[in-house]
Amino acid sequence: MNKVLVACAGSGKTTHIVDEAMKVNGNVLITTFTDNNTDEILNKFIKKYGYKPANITILPWFSFQLEHLIRPFQLSFIDVRIKDIIMQNGKNFNRYKSDQKGYYLCGEAIYSDKIAFLAFKTLNTNELTYNRLKCIFDYIFIDEFQDFSGYDLEIVKHLANKGMNIEIVCDPRQHTFSTHYSLKNHKYSSEPLKYIEENCLSFFKIDENTLNGSYRCPQNTIRYASEIFPNFPQSNSNKLYEDGDGIIFVKTSDVASFLSKTPSIIQLRDSKKTLVNPKYPVSTFGKSKGITVENAIIYPTKPMLESIMKKDFSELKSKSDLYVALTRAKHKTAIIVPDKDYEKFNCIISHIDSYLI
Structure with a gap:
C-alpha cells in the first residue's frame, strides 16, 4: 500500500527519499513544491552516492504538472504550447470561464494558481494522460506535501486511485507556504494530511514513527x-x-x-x-x-x-x-x-x- 510518512524537523526526510528511490527497480519521479528543495534532493544524491541515477527524475511540482499532466494531451481550447509560469501570490481573478484559454493563460504563460486545476481537468478528461505517466514512471515520491492544497490534493488522490505507486513525505508542523490559493478543498488548505485521513485511507497508510526522530x-x-x-x-x-x-x-x-x-x-x-x-x-x-x-x-x-x-x-x-x-x-x-x-x-x-x- 502507498505510504504517507509524517516527519518531524531534522528527521532526515531528504536522505530517506534518496535512499528509498535508490532501491526502486524502475523509473522514479521525485517531486517537491519548491525549487530549493529540488536542488537539495539533487545535492543529496551527489553527496551520498556521487551521482544521480538516470532512472531517477527530480522535478518541482509545478513543472511536473506542466510537463506530464498538461502538455502531452492539452485540452482543445488550449491552442498554444505553454512555455512559462506566471507566479501568483494570491488567487488570480479574471473575466474568463473555466473552459476558456484566458482563464488559465496570459499569452503562452500559465497562472500558477490555475496549474493544478488545468492539470486535474486534463487528467480527468483524457485517460491517455495517466497511461502515459504510468509508462514513464513506476514510482512517485512526493515531498513537502504539507504545502499542497486545492486541486493538488485531487491529483494525488486520482493517481493513487488509478494504481500509481506513491510515497508521500509530509511535516504538517512546517506548513509555511501553499502551492496556491483555491476554494477547492479550502478546509484542507493548511491540513493536507487531514485530507488524506478523510478521503484517501483506502489508498494510503499513514506512518507517524519512521521519521519522528x-x-x-x-x-x-x-x-x-x-x-x-x-x-x-x-x-x-x-x-x-x-x-x-x-x-x-x-x-x-x-x-x-x-x-x-x-x-x-x-x-x-x-x-x-x-x-x-x-x-x-x-x-x-x-x-x-x-x-x-x-x-x-x-x-x-x-x-x-x-x-x-x-x-x-x-x-x-x-x-x-x-x-x-x-x-x-x-x-x-x-x-x-x-x-x-x-x-x-x-x-x-x-x-x-x-x-x-
Missing part, C-alpha cells in the same frame, strides 16, 4: 517544539546531547553581546519589518524552513511570546512559524524577551530542560 535538534528543543502541536506524537532527538544545548531566553539588552559570543549564529524573524543586527546572517521564519544551523536567535512576535508565557499554543495562529524557528539549530536556540519579563520567562527553562531527564 530528529538528527538536528537536542532532546529538550525537539520535545518542547512538539508541545506546539499536541495532536501529533512527541518527537525525540537522535543526536548526542552536548552541555549547553537547547533553548534559552535572552534579554533584549543582551542581544548584541550574545550574538558576538555565539559562533555560527543566524537571526530569525517574522518579516523584514523586524529590526535585527546587520552584522549577522538573517532569515525569515518561512524562508529558514529546511536549513540547519549551529545556533539561532529568534525575534518572536508578541503572540508567540504570549503563548510561550502561558505554555499554551492553542490560540497561536503562527504555530508553524514558531515550530520552524525553534527547530533550525543543532545547539543553542535563543528567544529574545523584554528585560522586564526575563525572570518570568526564565522560569520556563526548568520545564524545557526536564525533557533531558
